[in-house]
Amino acid sequence: MKKTYLKQTKIRKIKIIDVSIDWVNWLNDKQIVQFSKQKNNRHTLSSQKKFVKKKLEDKNSVLYGIFFEDNHIGLVELDLIDKFNKNCEISYFIGEKNLWGKDIASIAINMALNEAFNKLGILKVYAGVYSNNYPSHRVLLKNNFKKEGDLKNFYKYNNNRVSKIFFGLDKKNYKKI
Numbered sequence: 001m002k003k004t005y006l007k008q009t010k011i012r013k014i015k016i017i018d019v020s021i022d023w024v025n026w027l028n029d030k031q032i033v034q035f036s037k038q039k040n041n042r043h044t045l046s047s048q049k050k051f052v053k054k055k056l057e058d059k060n061s062v063l064y065g066i067f068f069e070d071n072h073i074g075l076v077e078l079d080l081i082d083k084f085n086k087n088c089e090i091s092y093f094i095g096e097k098n099l100w101g102k103d104i105a106s107i108a109i110n111m112a113l114n115e116a117f118n119k120l121g122i123l124k125v126y127a128g129v130y131s132n133n134y135p136s137h138r139v140l141l142k143n144n145f146k147k148e149g150d151l152k153n154f155y156k157y158n159n160n161r162v163s164k165i166f167f168g169l170d171k172k173n174y175k176k177i
C-alpha cells in the first residue's frame, strides 16, 4: 500500500453534524452504491440524520468518517460487533470519486482495523464483497485480508447473479501502516 496520502488521511467517529448534502449525494450516486442495498433507497438529509442517530445508539457498531485534508470524503464502519466471539464486519466507501485510486480507502481501513484490534479487543474482522467489485477486493488484500469464502449466486447485479466473497483478517496478521 502506498503511503503518499497517509498524513492527509484521518478517521474519527461520526457526529450528527457531519451529515451533509455531499454525503446524501454520495448515497444517491448509482455508481457509488452499485454494490450496496442503499441503491434501492432515495436518501435525504432527514433520512441520513435518522440513520446516523440510530448508529450512534447502536452499541455493536462504530461509524467513522474518513477525512482528507480535513474534508469529509467517506465512511468506514465496524458493524455487527460480537463481543463474545470478538469479531466484526467492516464496510467502507469513498464518496469523492476524484479521490479514488489513491490508496485513501486502504489507509482509512488500516486505521479502522487498528481501532478494532487494539482498542475494541476484536480478534477477527471480515467483509462480504460482490465478486465483481474489484477495487473493494484490492483494498482488503492490501490490508492482508485473505479470501476465506465464496457464496455462489448470492447477489442480484443487473440481470446476473454474482458471488459474495468473504474476506477475513486475523489480528495476528494485521500490519499497521
Ligand SMILES: CC(C)(COP(=O)(O)OP(=O)(O)OC[C@H]1O[C@@H](n2cnc3c(N)ncnc32)[C@H](O)[C@@H]1OP(=O)(O)O)[C@@H](O)C(=O)NCCC(=O)NCCS
Binding pocket: 031, 032, 033, 035, 091, 092, 093, 094, 095, 099, 100, 101, 102, 103, 104, 105, 106, 107, 128, 129, 130, 133, 134, 135, 136, 138, 139, 142
Ligand atoms: C472500493 C473503494 C472504497 C476503494 O477506494 P479507493 O480509495 O479508490 O481504494 P484504493 O486506492 O486504496 O485501492 C483501489 C484499488 O482498486 C483499483 N481500481 C480498479 N478500478 C478502479 C477504479 N475505477 N477506481 C479506483 N480504483 C480502481 C486501483 O488500481 C487500486 O488497486 P491497486 O492498488 O492494485 O492499484 C471505492 O472505490 C468506493 O468507495 N467504491 C464504492 C463503494 C464500495 O464499493 N464499497 C465497498 C463495498 S464492500
